[in-house]
Amino acid sequence: MIKQDLNELEERSIFIMREAKSRFKSVAALWSMGKDSTTMLALARKAFLGKVPFPVIHIDNSIDFPETYAFREYLAKKWKLDLIVVKSEIKPEMSGFACCGANKTAALKRLMKERGFDALIVSIRRDEHGIRGKERVISPRDRNFKWDYKNQPAELWDDYSSSRDSKGHVRVHPLLDWNELNIWQYIKREKIPINSLYYSRNGYRYRSLGCTHCTSPVKSDAKTIDGIMRELETTDTEERGGRDQDKEREYVMQKLRALGYL
Amino acid sequence: MGITRISLLGHKDHGKSTLIGNLLIATNSVTEQRINDAKKTSKKLGRQFEPGYILDSFVEERENEMTIDTTRAQIRYKDSGFEFIDVPGHEELIKNMISGASYADFAVLIVSAKPGEGIKDQTRRHLFLARMLGMKKVIIAVNKMDTVGYGEKEFSRISRELSVFLVKIGFSGSGMHFVPISAYLNENLVKKSGKMRWYKGDSLIETMYSIAEEPNRSAGKKLRVVLQGRLEDGSIEKIAGKIISGTLRSNMKVNMVPGSAYVIKELFVKGKKSGSARRGENVAIVFDKKINGEARGRILCGEKDGFKASNSINALVFFTSKLVRKPMIRLNGLEVSAKMKVKNSVSVVTGEAEPKKEITKLGAANVELLLSGKVPSEPFDDTPELGRFVLYDGNEFAGIGIIN
Numbered sequence: 001m002i003k004q005d006l007n008e009l010e011e012r013s014i015f016i017m018r019e020a021k022s023r024f025k026s027v028a029a030l031w032s033m034g035k036d037s038t039t040m041l042a043l044a045r046k047a048f049l050g051k052v053p054f055p056v057i058h059i060d061n062s063i064d065f066p067e068t069y070a071f072r073e074y075l076a077k078k079w080k081l082d083l084i085v086v087k088s089e090i091k092p093e094m095s096g097f098a099c100c101g102a103n104k105t106a107a108l109k110r111l112m113k114e115r116g117f118d119a120l121i122v123s124i125r126r127d128e129h130g131i132r133g134k135e136r137v138i139s140p141r142d143r144n145f146k147w148d149y150k151n152q153p154a155e156l157w158d159d160y161s162s163s164r165d166s167k168g169h170v171r172v173h174p175l176l177d178w179n180e181l182n183i184w185q186y187i188k189r190e191k192i193p194i195n196s197l198y199y200s201r202n203g204y205r206y207r208s209l210g211c212t213h214c215t216s217p218v219k220s221d222a223k224t225i226d227g228i229m230r231e232l233e234t235t236d237t238e239e240r241g242g243r244d245q246d247k248e249r250e251y252v253m254q255k256l257r258a259l260g261y262l
Numbered sequence: 263m264g265i266t267r268i269s270l271l272g273h274k275d276h277g278k279s280t281l282i283g284n285l286l287i288a289t290n291s292v293t294e295q296r297i298n299d300a301k302k303t304s305k306k307l308g309r310q311f312e313p314g315y316i317l318d319s320f321v322e323e324r325e326n327e328m329t330i331d332t333t334r335a336q337i338r339y340k341d342s343g344f345e346f347i348d349v350p351g352h353e354e355l356i357k358n359m360i361s362g363a364s365y366a367d368f369a370v371l372i373v374s375a376k377p378g379e380g381i382k383d384q385t386r387r388h389l390f391l392a393r394m395l396g397m398k399k400v401i402i403a404v405n406k407m408d409t410v411g412y413g414e415k416e417f418s419r420i421s422r423e424l425s426v427f428l429v430k431i432g433f434s435g436s437g438m439h440f441v442p443i444s445a446y447l448n449e450n451l452v453k454k455s456g457k458m459r460w461y462k463g464d465s466l467i468e469t470m471y472s473i474a475e476e477p478n479r480s481a482g483k484k485l486r487v488v489l490q491g492r493l494e495d496g497s498i499e500k501i502a503g504k505i506i507s508g509t510l511r512s513n514m515k516v517n518m519v520p521g522s523a524y525v526i527k528e529l530f531v532k533g534k535k536s537g538s539a540r541r542g543e544n545v546a547i548v549f550d551k552k553i554n555g556e557a558r559g560r561i562l563c564g565e566k567d568g569f570k571a572s573n574s575i576n577a578l579v580f581f582t583s584k585l586v587r588k589p590m591i592r593l594n595g596l597e598v599s600a601k602m603k604v605k606n607s608v609s610v611v612t613g614e615a616e617p618k619k620e621i622t623k624l625g626a627a628n629v630e631l632l633l634s635g636k637v638p639s640e641p642f643d644d645t646p647e648l649g650r651f652v653l654y655d656g657n658e659f660a661g662i663g664i665i666n
């Protein structure tokens with residue numbers, strides 16, 4: 001993984017978030033309490049002079065880790081976040097594709113409709129997955145949350161198309177250019193509070209955090225950010241290797257995203 | 263060291279995705295998991311291993327063996343980082359090609375030496391667009407050298423023909439490099455090939471490395487700040503802006519175009535109060551007085567700067583479609599409708615001005631635009647960020663333009 005100029009990445013993310021705020025009527029952000037969306041909130045505080053000026057949404061399937069819930073309460077208070085928790089249904093017979101696709105997306109759809117958000121900030125990165133590598137910074141979704149990946153808008157020179165279905169919304173991706181290593185470098189530089197599950201405990205740590213059902217830890221002795229960064233310099237596995245849904249089937253991410261998954 | 267962004271250009275099937283795939287593997291920049299995934303897909307489709315599948319992740323891209331939309335991949339080489347931007351080679355997907363290539367610092371153009379392939383109109387069109395996107399350097403990678411027995415003749419012929427074209431569209435001799443390769447067989451990508459001893463230059467990645475090391479042209483020193491809009495309303499209004507060139511300081515007197523003279527009372531950088539801000543930084547500004555009307559799209563420049571807004575601009579435009587509705591241009595956050603008068607067409611294949619005055623799909627023209635309002639801009643060659651625009655036909659992307 002490559003080191004990039006953090007200042008450059010930071011400025012670009014700031015620009016994108018300001019752009020979203022000035023172009024769209026009602027902006028919200030998804031917050032999973034993971035390292036990426038927490039970094040996004042830290043960047044928002046820079047862009048908007050110390051505050052996060054939009055609601056942050058946690059789609060809660062009630063099976064996240066206890067550490068994750070504790071971290072949510074801690075940071076929401078510390079950073080005075082306008083936190084919206086939406087409960088998504090979890091059916092025992094569902095997992096992976098069906099669970100993330102049907103349950104989380106359905107809950108989000110209800111909320112978006114209720115609150116009338118027209119822009120949703122999502123902290124995905126290109127290096128996470130081949131399909132995410134194909135995303136635009138501002139990416140329209142239709143009223144059914146569908147991603148028309150075969151006909152994406154042109155995007156160049158800081159000019160982001162705002163065309164969208166009148167009942168649809170746009171996804172805003174301020175972290176698209178960052179890679180996993182950059183995120184950790186930035187967390188260290190900015191001293192961003194982070195979920196303790198990322199650090200090694202008994203020889204294992206979570207490299208990517210989902211819910212308790214679908215995420216498993218990876219072998220690791222990294223107990224500090226420096227340790228994590230050293231590990232990433234030499235890793236030969238995918239960041240989302242501990243996520244069930246990506247492994248389940250080929251092209252599953254493409255299907256999920258086309259249906260509106262995050 | 264930072265990262266250098268390189269766009270891969272060229273006609274479809276000349277090997278762009280294959281090249282990036284093999285470079286990723288050769289430099290250990292991709293995980294086993296992703297290579298195995300590409301291997302599995304190749305097998306499932308009954309084909310030989312295709313490194314291009316590492317990048318082409320859409321199911322349609324793999325099944326139809328074509329890149330649909332742009333994607334990126336980072337590689338590490340020596341003390342440097344490169345980010346490859348793969349773009350579709352198909353004519354119909356030029357919108358996606360432009361979107362991807364617009365982020366690049368320079369381009370690697372692939373042209374196949376295979377008999378029957380060679381230089382295509384699309385090869386030249388991509389180079390023409392690279393120039394319009396502001397790239398000053400290009401590497402021509404002459405690919406599939408294995409199909410011509412690794413001989414020098416075809417390489418020299420292609421190099422000669424393209425260098426004439428490159429000069430015509432504005433590249434300098436020192437801005438172009440030619441490297442013979444076989445992307446599929448890994449010849450001359452990272453290690454120098456033993457099969458082309460007549461070639462005295464560096465391998466492809468070494469050539470990229472030396473170009474990335476060359477110092478970039480220093481940006482202009484004149485103050486240019488694009489205002490993005492109001493960040494905070496209320497009694498103390500804060501305006502967001504991005505510094506394109508120069509340095510902004512608090513207590514500085516500036517000119518707002520369009521508008522009048524203002525004093526910078528307070529300046530915020532990265533969320534904190536600051537005495538100054540430099541190129542590339544996003545700022546929040548408190549002025550000595552409120553701005554009447556929209557702030558978005560206005561430019562700040564020095565007090566005695568001659569920078570102006572105008573409702574008429576002359577530009578070179580590349581069209582991705584014929585215009586059927588009223589054209590609209592977008593620049594610096596503004597959207598302005600325009601009346602377009604074609605002065606003359608420009609061939610993207612020869613680089614020459616033509617006597618006809620037509621707009622052709624995937625063609626170019628010199629035009630005069632009469633805008634519905636005054637818009638601040640300056641020539642592309644002076645300040646690229648303020649001298650370029652995106653053209654829309656109603657709501658549809660229709661091309662790009664650079665201001666003369």
